[in-house]
Amino acid sequence: IMTQVSVIVVGAGSRGDNYSNFATIxxxxxxxxxxxxxxxxxxxxxxQKHNIKSExxxxxxxxxxxxxxxxxxxxxxxxxxxxxxxxxxFAKKGYHILLEKPMATTPEDCxxxxxxxxxxxxxxxxxxxxxxxxxxxxxKELIEEGAIGDVVHIQHLEPVGFYHFAHSFVRGxxxxxxxxxxxxxxxxxxxxxxxxxxxxxxxxVKVSSFGAVSHFKKADKPAGAGDRCxxxxxxxxxxxxxxxxxxxxxxxGHTGWPVSVICPNSYPDxxxxxxxxxxxxxxxxxxxxxxDVCSNQVVNMEFEGGVTAAFSMVAFTEKLCQRQxxxxxxxxxxxxxxxxxRVFDFLTQKSTKHNPHxxxxxxxxxxxxxxxxxHLMNAFISAVANNDPSFIRSGPEETLHSHLLVFEAERSRxxxxxxxxxxxxxxxx
Numbered sequence: 001i002m003t004q005v006s007v008i009v010v011g012a013g014s015r016g017d018n019y020s021n022f023a024t025i026x027x028x029x030x031x032x033x034x035x036x037x038x039x040x041x042x043x044x045x046x047x048q049k050h051n052i053k054s055e056x057x058x059x060x061x062x063x064x065x066x067x068x069x070x071x072x073x074x075x076x077x078x079x080x081x082x083x084x085x086x087x088x089x090f091a092k093k094g095y096h097i098l099l100e101k102p103m104a105t106t107p108e109d110c111x112x113x114x115x116x117x118x119x120x121x122x123x124x125x126x127x128x129x130x131x132x133x134x135x136x137x138x139x140k141e142l143i144e145e146g147a148i149g150d151v152v153h154i155q156h157l158e159p160v161g162f163y164h165f166a167h168s169f170v171r172g173x174x175x176x177x178x179x180x181x182x183x184x185x186x187x188x189x190x191x192x193x194x195x196x197x198x199x200x201x202x203x204x205v206k207v208s209s210f211g212a213v214s215h216f217k218k219a220d221k222p223a224g225a226g227d228r229c230x231x232x233x234x235x236x237x238x239x240x241x242x243x244x245x246x247x248x249x250x251x252x253g254h255t256g257w258p259v260s261v262i263c264p265n266s267y268p269d270x271x272x273x274x275x276x277x278x279x280x281x282x283x284x285x286x287x288x289x290x291x292d293v294c295s296n297q298v299v300n301m302e303f304e305g306g307v308t309a310a311f312s313m314v315a316f317t318e319k320l321c322q323r324q325x326x327x328x329x330x331x332x333x334x335x336x337x338x339x340x341x342r343v344f345d346f347l348t349q350k351s352t353k354h355n356p357h358x359x360x361x362x363x364x365x366x367x368x369x370x371x372x373x374x375h376l377m378n379a380f381i382s383a384v385a386n387n388d389p390s391f392i393r394s395g396p397e398e399t400l401h402s403h404l405l406v407f408e409a410e411r412s413r414x415x416x417x418x419x420x421x422x423x424x425x426x427x428x429x
Contacts, residue, residue, distance in 0.1 A: 003385040006071040008034035008095070010061045010086050012042040014261055015100050015127070016077035022377040023050060025361055030381050033071050036061040041265045065089040072096060073384050079173065080180045084109035088116040091124070098380045100127040102189045103403055105181040110403045114396040125380045128193050128394040130323075132375035134356035136194065137393075138341050139327070139334060142354070143198060147343050148329025154198055154309040157324045158191050159317030165295060166240045167258045169315070170216045171282050175291035182410050183293035184209070185403075188313045191323070192409065193394065193402040195301065195309045198327060202303040204405050204421050209413040211297025215316070221287030228283050230274070240286040242277050299409045 007023070009016045012035050023030040032050035036058035037043040047057050058064040061078070065086065073096040076086050084104045091097055097117060103110045103126055117124040130136050143151060160169070168174050174186040184192070196204070226232030229242040238244075247270070249259050255268045262282040263272045277283030295315040302308050325336040332345045341354040360371025383391035405421065412419040 002028055004029060004031055005073060005381050005384045006031050006033045007073045007075055008032070008036070008056075008064065008071045009046060009075050009077065010036050010064065010090070011077035011079070011082075011100075012037035012039070012046040013077060014257065016075060017042075017046060018373055019075050019077065019098065019377055020046060020050065022374070022381065025374075026381075029385065030377075034058070034064060036064045039264055061086045061089070065093060069093045069095060073098065073380070076100060080186060081105050084113055087113045091116040091120045091122050094120060094122060096123040096125075096380075096384050098125045098127065098377075101129075102181060102185045102406075103399060105185065107404055107407050110400055114400045117396055123383055123389045123392060124396045124399075125376070125383065125392045126394045126396075126399040127376060128190055128399065129369045129372040129376045130190050130194060131197065131372075131393040132379060133370050133372040134358045134375070135336060135341050135354075135370075136372075138354050138356045139325070139336055140197060142334060142341070142343060143200070143327065143329075147332060147345075148327060148334050149331030151199065151307055151327060151329050153307070153328040154195055155326045155328075156191055156195055156309070156311045158188055158311075158313045159319040159322060159324070160187065160313065160315045161320030162239060162316055162318070163245050164258070164320050165315035166216070166286050167245060167261075167282070169293055169295070170240075170286045170289050170291045171242070171284055172261070175289060175293060177292055183295075183313065184211075184297055184299070184410050184413075185406050186293070188297075188311070189403060189406050191311055191313070192299065192406045193399070194325075195311060196398075196402040196405060199303045199307055199309065202305055202307055204301050204303050204408075206418055206420050207299060207301050207405065207409045207412055208418045209297060209299045209409045211294035211313075211413055213292060214295045216286050216289070216291055216295060218287055221285065225285060225287065227285050227288050228278070229285065230277050230283055232285065238286075242283050246273050246277060246282065294413075297413065299412075301405075301409075 009020050009032060020032050023032045034056035035043050035046045035052055038059055043057055074090040075098045077100045078086060080102055087097055087099050103113055169183060174180045180186055222234060225234055229235050235241045235243055246259050246262060250268060250270055250273045259268045262276045266272045297313045299311040322338045327334040332343055334343050342351055344351045358371045360374035379391045383389055389395060408419045408421050
């Protein structure tokens with residue numbers, strides 16, 4: 001008999017809404033019984049979608065956490081800087097935790113979360129959704145089966161996408177380190193986590209990193225440009241124009257991401273989107289924003305046993321987050337992109353293609369990250385229903401290690417030197 005898992009949603013934005021869609025697809029397995037969000041529109045939308053009783057709808061998570069425990073699990077999808085307190089509070093109450101990535105924005109907060117879940121004996125799943133992407137999971141299986149012999153070098157690229165970067169990291173929530181976190185943590189903790197995962201049990205011993213804000217700054221503003229796209233005389237010649245990114249999409253009937261994000265208090269239509277671009281952050285000129293996060297960054301890593309890895313994150317790409325990976329081994333080479341996984345065997349000199357089956361439902365808005373959002377929730381709900389953490393692919397300890405590696409990489413970039421992992425610089429370990 002299938003156990004129905006009850007969940008509460010802390011933070012009803014894009015990710016909270018997305019993960020809670022799982023209950024719409026599998027009402028027999030999951031029920032959303034509570035929501036907390038300071039924005040009336042967001043919490044009411046979730047309340048109506050899941051038929052949540054009004055006494056379980058909260059303006060802040062503190063009042064929700066003050067209540068007796070009334071669900072099995074909490075989905076924590078608050079902004080990056082506001083992860084630690086609710087994660088710790090709900091863990092102490094005995095809720096199993098699904099925590100959107102990154103875990104938190106300081107090493108101390110990440111460590112505190114892991115200590116809290118361990119002490120309370122609850123499960124923690126961190127939203128490293130890519131681990132649940134069937135192709136990426138297949139890469140791990142192939143490495144473990146010895147398909148390419150011993151891993152020697154990992155090369156991994158994240159092409160963010162020119163308009164995605166302008167949306168999220170120049171105009172949007174993750175543009176400013178003081179408000180969210182540095183780009184490597186906000187965008188690429190996924191990728192560092194995967195490299196860490198593929199390197200297996202080997203520890204990273206040293207790391208170096210370089211990166212900067214390119215192009216999206218006042219000095220690069222074209223002559224004659226306005227401060228807002230809607231009244232800019234040269235808007236039609238700008239690839240980063242907010243009119244092109246948002247208004248043109250709405251006119252074509254697209255109301256999903258990224259359009260859905262820019263109208264926090266209403267459904268997106270031509271009027272509300274025009275108003276958002278006239279007065280809100282997403283209508284600003286990309287050369288006139290308070291963005292300070294890197295638009296391109298490289299990270300080089302050396303793991304025990306001489307295994308090396310090179311990671312690149314770049315904003316200025318045609319492809320949108322379609323990561324590309326090549327893993328070089330002693331017996332073969334594995335490559336991965338949007339077309340699946342390919343292994344070339346040095347002995348037979350033959351290539352084998354692997355296209356893992358992806359059975360994520362194509363509707364209900366859970367096909368984010370190539371269906372991996374669905375698989376992440378599916379695994380978490382299974383773990384809670386069966387009281388079995390083995391369903392979770394990114395549990396507390398391993399995720400903490402990969403996050404600490406992200407902090408060390410950024411420390412290398414900021415201090416301009418090679419960082420020996422685990423060395424103490426007086427601030428963090």
